[in-house]
Amino acid sequence: MYQEKYHQIERMLRACTGEEDVLLTTGGDHADLASTIAFRLAKKEKRPPQKIAADIAEKLAGNPDLGDIQVESAGPYVNFHFGPTLLAEAVREAVEPGYGSFPRRSSRVVLEHTSANPNGPLHVGHIRNTVIGDSLARAFRKAGYPLEVQYYLNDMGRQIAIVSWGFDHLEIPRREGEKEDHYVARVYIAANREIEKNPEITQEIDLLMQKVERGDPDTVKKFRKAVSLCLEGIRATLAALNVSHDRFVWESDFVRIGDVDRVIERVRRLPQAVEDETLWVDLSEFGFEKRYILRRSDGTSVYSTRDLAYHTWKGRNYDRMIDVLGADHKLIGAQLQVTLKLLGEKPPEIVFFEFVSLPEGSMSTRAGKFVSADELIEEVAGKAFEEVTTRRPDLPEEERCSIARSVAIAAIRYDIVKVSPEKSTVFDWKEALDFERQSGPYIQYAHARACSILEKAGEFEPAYHYETGHEIALARHLARFPAVIEQVVVELRPHLLAAYARDLADLFNAFYHYDPVLKSEGEIRNSRLTLVDAVRNTLKESLETLGIDALRSM
RNA sequence: GGGUCUGUGGCUUAGCCAGGAUAGAGCGCCGGGCUUCUAACCCGGAUGUCGGGGGUUCGAAUCCCUCCAGGCCCGCCA
Numbered sequence: 001m002y003q004e005k006y007h008q009i010e011r012m013l014r015a016c017t018g019e020e021d022v023l024l025t026t027g028g029d030h031a032d033l034a035s036t037i038a039f040r041l042a043k044k045e046k047r048p049p050q051k052i053a054a055d056i057a058e059k060l061a062g063n064p065d066l067g068d069i070q071v072e073s074a075g076p077y078v079n080f081h082f083g084p085t086l087l088a089e090a091v092r093e094a095v096e097p098g099y100g101s102f103p104r105r106s107s108r109v110v111l112e113h114t115s116a117n118p119n120g121p122l123h124v125g126h127i128r129n130t131v132i133g134d135s136l137a138r139a140f141r142k143a144g145y146p147l148e149v150q151y152y153l154n155d156m157g158r159q160i161a162i163v164s165w166g167f168d169h170l171e172i173p174r175r176e177g178e179k180e181d182h183y184v185a186r187v188y189i190a191a192n193r194e195i196e197k198n199p200e201i202t203q204e205i206d207l208l209m210q211k212v213e214r215g216d217p218d219t220v221k222k223f224r225k226a227v228s229l230c231l232e233g234i235r236a237t238l239a240a241l242n243v244s245h246d247r248f249v250w251e252s253d254f255v256r257i258g259d260v261d262r263v264i265e266r267v268r269r270l271p272q273a274v275e276d277e278t279l280w281v282d283l284s285e286f287g288f289e290k291r292y293i294l295r296r297s298d299g300t301s302v303y304s305t306r307d308l309a310y311h312t313w314k315g316r317n318y319d320r321m322i323d324v325l326g327a328d329h330k331l332i333g334a335q336l337q338v339t340l341k342l343l344g345e346k347p348p349e350i351v352f353f354e355f356v357s358l359p360e361g362s363m364s365t366r367a368g369k370f371v372s373a374d375e376l377i378e379e380v381a382g383k384a385f386e387e388v389t390t391r392r393p394d395l396p397e398e399e400r401c402s403i404a405r406s407v408a409i410a411a412i413r414y415d416i417v418k419v420s421p422e423k424s425t426v427f428d429w430k431e432a433l434d435f436e437r438q439s440g441p442y443i444q445y446a447h448a449r450a451c452s453i454l455e456k457a458g459e460f461e462p463a464y465h466y467e468t469g470h471e472i473a474l475a476r477h478l479a480r481f482p483a484v485i486e487q488v489v490v491e492l493r494p495h496l497l498a499a500y501a502r503d504l505a506d507l508f509n510a511f512y513h514y515d516p517v518l519k520s521e522g523e524i525r526n527s528r529l530t531l532v533d534a535v536r537n538t539l540k541e542s543l544e545t546l547g548i549d550a551l552r553s554m
Numbered sequence: 555g556g557g558u559c560u561g562u563g564g565c566u567u568a569g570c571c572a573g574g575a576u577a578g579a580g581c582g583c584c585g586g587g588c589u590u591c592u593a594a595c596c597c598g599g600a601u602g603u604c605g606g607g608g609g610u611u612c613g614a615a616u617c618c619c620u621c622c623a624g625g626c627c628c629g630c631c632a
Contacts (some may be wrong), residue, residue, distance in 0.1 A: 075575070292623085328626060442595090
């Protein structure tokens with residue numbers, strides 16, 4: 001309804017003003033939609049914008065196509081208000097299961113996220129990638145796109161060689177109950193310490209990398225074993241965060257099937273290619289001073305080479321490629337995009353996010369300086385369990401535990417997704433453990449509250465009559481939900497949905513405190529119950545799109 | 555040094571790309587509200603040179619220039 005009306009008003013304003021861009025935006029507190037076109041016309045027509053706005057409003061008001069939309073000028077602004085019929089329509093739409101979902105679209109999208117090196121557990125920096133990526137993935141599915149989510153598994157990098165070397169040369173037994181990825185990290189950290197002590201080990205590592213590149217069966221097997229072990233742990237963490245990937249793409253496969261050789265051959269034929277002892281691409285004409293090296297002097301490929309092969313493959317199999325990458329990949333990502341274009345291949349769209357650091361400095365798997373995602377989940381779930389136990393001692397322990405788990409994931413995911421990706425952040429335990437107002441649990445609570453009212457109400461006859469300020473504000477906000485989903489996938493900014501859901505919970509809480517539902521009667525009661533149901537459904541759809549469980553009770 | 559992102563009340567943050575209606579929130583602080591649909595809640599109050607300076611514009615947190623501060627990148631690592 002909202003988007004339809006937006007476009008309708010846009011067309012009417014175009015016809016009325018003759019302008020292409022009619023500056024139509026959400027009107028905030030003032031209106032459902034508002035235009036500032038009068039300012040622009042004031043310059044052209046040399047008339048005060050107030051007069052122009054008044055003229056436009058008057059002209060449009062006479063148009064029967066406007067239907068239930070009231071138009072008025074407020075100073076230089078042209079404001080549009082949805083009338084009762086449209087608000088009723090918005091609520092009617094919002095109670096439908098799957099509200100905000102779009103019809104199936106044809107373009108196939110591949111989204112890559114997380115793709116952390118399998119040399120240790122995911123830490124609080126990695127999961128910023130995970131949460132942004134998974135929220136985007138869910139928004140894309142909701143927006144109707146056929147989507148495949150991939151994890152690109154760096155299974156032949158230096159880090160993995162170090163892990164493999166560690167397993168072969170250091171006697172480090174796995175501890176009782178130790179998670180696979182944490183065990184691998186211990187081996188990796190220990191191996192790095194050995195290398196620091198004996199720098200000549202580096203040559204052994206180089207040899208391992210050459211062997212794996214040639215496809216030496218024994219070395220390949222050892223690498224795979226180490227990677228698979230670590231991946232088991234990583235997947236468990238992802239699952240705990242409500243995240244799943246459709247496909248794990250092994251980097252070494254591109255070497256094995258010859259794609260890396262093929263892409264090297266194509267790069268060599270580029271006018272920008274330079275071959276000395278290495279092969280590199282000169283991208284200085286595009287503003288990159290840095291050499292884009294694709295083959296080492298010992299003949300082995302580098303990460304960038306395999307990445308080029310990977311994206312060539314993706315580009316040919318999907319209509320759109322989206323990568324979620326840390327800001328440290330900005331340079332290499334831009335070089336990848338340019339080189340793919342030179343090769344006549346499709347470049348990926350890249351969503352960058354800035355770094356998460358610890359109060360004491362940046363994180364490092366190698367130095368063992370990180371807060372793992374598992375540790376974070378455990379701590380937050382523990383706090384949530386205490387909280388649930390205080391509030392709901394009536395519930396059996398098993399249920400309290402399951403609620404605590406959901407609440408913990410909500411707190412963690414929401415905390416991450418609510419912040420714009422371009423902001424670098426410092427991990428803060430106090431904030432992570434906060435379940436108050438700008439948090440995931442706060443939104444879950446509003447949902448549970450709506451469920452509780454509906455449960456107590458039992459059967460009712462839907463009605464759509466709204467009069468109070470709280471009712472109207474809620475209905476207006478509900479109407480915007482599909483437009484928010486659309487905006488998230490167009491701008492690739494999932495935090496917009498986080499803000500939307502929080503605003504909806506805010507409005508619902510205010511409504512809850514002022515407008516009694518169960519104690520009202522007749523049509524008012526039915527209308528309010530219908531509104532509560534619409535809020536419940538829209539909160540549920542919002543939360544699920546954010547990968548957060550919509551709890552019915554908490 | 556070059557590139558890039560960020561700088562908004564004590565702290566965290568929205569708004570910035572597509573300039574317009576009194577710069578929204580949360581935490582913390584002060585005060586009020588549970589015999590009333592779950593108080594993980596609600597209401598009121600104090601707190602802001604939107605990093606500094608210049609410019610463009612009828613109008614700048616938003617665009618441009620410049621300076622300052624911080625993160626990240628500038629490997630034959632990934």
